[in-house]
Amino acid sequence: MAAVMLQGTGSDVGKSVLVAGLCRALANRGLRVLPFKPQNMSNNAAVTVDGGEIGRAQALQALAARAEPHTDMNPVLLKPQADRTSQLVVHGRVRGTLGSSNFREQRRRLLPDVLQSWKRLRGRCDIVVVEGAGSPAEINLREGDIANMGFARAAGVPVALVGDIDRGGVIASLVGTRAVISPEDAAMVRGFIVNKFRGDPALFADGYAAIEERTGWRGFGLIPWLPAVARLPSEDAVVLEQHRARDRGRVLVACPMLPRIANFDDLDPLKAEPEVELAMIAPGTPLPAEAGLIVIPGSKATIADMAFMRAQGWDIDILAHHRRGGMILGICGGYQMLGRTIHDPLGIEGLSSLADGLGLLDAETVLSEHKVLGTVSGTALDQPFQGYEMHMGTSRRAEGARPFAVLENGRCDGMISADGKVMGTYCHGLLASGPLRQALLRRIGARGSGTDHRHVVETALEELSTDLERFMDIDGLLTVARENT
Template sequence: MAGLMVQGTGSDVGKSVLVAGLCRALANRGLSVLPFKPQNMSNNAAVTADGGEIGRAQALQALGARAELHTDMNPVLLKPQADRTSQLIVHGKVRGTLGSANFREDRRNLMTEVLESWQRLSQQCDLVIVEGAGSPAEINLRAGDIANMGFARAADVPVVLVGDIDRGGVIAALAGTRAVLDPDDAAMIRGFIVNKFRGDPALFEDGYAAIAGLTGWRGFGVVPWLPAASRLPSEDAVVLERGQALPGGKVLAACPMLPRIANFDDLDPLKTESGVQLAMIPPGQPIPGEAALIVLPGSKATLADMAFLREQGWDIDILAHHRRGGAILGICAGYQMLGRTIADPLGIEGPPGSIAGLGLLDHETVLGPQKALRLVHGTALTARFDGYEMHMGETHSAAAAQPFALLDGGRPDGAISHDGKVMGTYCHGLLASGDLRRALLARIGVRSHARDHGALVDAALDELAAGLEEHLDIDGLLALAQGAAA
């Protein structure tokens, strides 16, 4: 079986994007390639055609590979609900929760199912590109590992290690990883890549040679900071924590950064609109009064995030925005928060309880054990859209509410206030529709170019692949991967 694993010296070194770009580069060469991540931890997820969910990064990588999404691409997904508890998704379905007390033992027991997915994928394509998680240098997590060296050794897949030069200390990061690894683990690493380089690569020639000398690994290239990467969806919420300027001459759309924010890539299409500035509002800051649109995002812990929203005083900002006639869009948990109450009697997302919502829409939500996972197609604001549902809970209104969307087959979704200013939906991904985005932005006085977001992402993947072809030894990587199958 031909395979190659991309691991990193740490989180956010660019593994996910590199795998997506490699998938597209190899697909452009005519190879059948599929992505794989044994274990992912993210609240950004996508619904697959086989009725499950996988990490959003693997969905992007599948797009890079021009392949249909499948749960085997990410057999284990952990979705953090609280500081020490995560919802456990195995082969696309909820299997309970993992806590810090049972994390290592329960994770070790999942290796068989991880390898089953790996075997199935490997039989369907020429090559599987595997993404690691975090860093193999976290040797305190090595026992029971299924995400990095534990998987690489079990599946006998060669590893290439990625270091991020933009954060500094890349020589120490790569050489230090080599130093702390068990010799048998280190033997799985066959080379390295330096990522996110800015400036003249000739200035790093001595550093590149030093890494090779210190580690004994061969280098596969230095990847510059590629602009196309910034046009791809991000999976890690860490990107939301970076500074951002508030708009000048643009209409402001604001989204509060909830602690357990989920599927925030729903908002990415707004970033492509020249007349809109999307501002992610961090804790400790008010929602700007000049915002024309407030978006309440998805959440993996709806009651806790609703309480946090109140602690921040954001409820006051939102209600004031509503009194001024501003537009509000709630997606999934954000839709639930717009109603009168949210109840979690079984403790699905945390301690059992209930909480008052914002009361801007006339509905109540009760969380339950059944998770809705389905692709959807429909019409909202007179525009067609494609999207997906991913939620636990049912929402009911005491009176017949005006739906936000009508899904194919006649099922209504969400609700919209009589004045059209407050909108809520369970459908993720609908803003990718250029026509729907144009209809929504027209309500806040913005003229949209109505570009299809999927086409923009696809073009960015081709640009990324071209950049990797230029700066990486892809022939060498391919030979390494195919050598594993010999």
């Protein structure tokens, strides 16, 4: 079984997308390929075929590999809840929390769990494409590492290092990584990839050669800025943009950027709509009065984000929007915020607490230790949809209240106000359904394309694969990947 690992000189250098594109390229060559990320930190997660959860990027990579997402693809997932605390998910199931005080000690104990998943996964395919996390140059975190070189050396997986030229200093970041990591770690690196290049490649020929000369590593490609990437879901909140100037004739959808925003790829189908301008509203900025729809997204810490929303004055903006007859959609944590109260009796999100919601839906939420995970399908706004649930807690509607969705198993989900203007749901991913999205957008004066967003993603993956075949030395990576077979 072959394997290769893409590590980065830093976060957001494009590792996740390159792994996805490489998975699709290798699958198109007829190889059985699977993705793997030993440790991920993200509040964007996906439900797996075995009933657990993994990072959203690994689910996209599984789709690229034409495989069902499985918990073995991301055995350790950290979901930040507060500045110094993360929920720990191992093999798809919650295993307590990690704080800054016990992170290093606990992390090293997770390596056997990582290697357990690794051994199972490698037996089911021809090649595994592995994604690192952060950077191996963070030598202050090297002891006990399971995300980068700690895993690569334990599993004997060769590494290609990815640098981002768009942010500047790519020569220094690649050469500097070679300089600061240990000789044993450097020996795992077989080459490098320069990502996100703009302009004439000839202008960087000398720089590319300089990296090869100063590191002793071979180059596996100079990858240009690829248009297909913009149509793929992103895992990191750093890519969220503030409100841009709205084109005439387009309706505005506004979403507040909560500190613990989760599963914000729910909004990608709206962002892709030609008649929609999606505005991610940064702290310190009021929600725009001209918005036709306000979406309150998922949250990893609902009560804390509700308090943050009030501190920003966004609650006032939302209530004013409602008085003007505007539409509001709350997804998961956003649904909980739309209700009357949010009760955390067990201190799931920190200390035991009770908080008032926005009071726009007659529902009460109680958080609990049990996490609901699973795929769902049903009907909402008289249209079919498929999605998934991922939440801790239940929301009880007032007697006689109208549910937002009816699921195929007969269970009702969420709530919609009597006037149809305020909607809440626990179902993630439902906006990928073209007909449902059309029905929602008609309510704010937009037509909606009716396109299934999954088709948009699939087309982007094929385009990405074609581009990598052109700009990446995939044959060279395959030769390196087969070194440990």
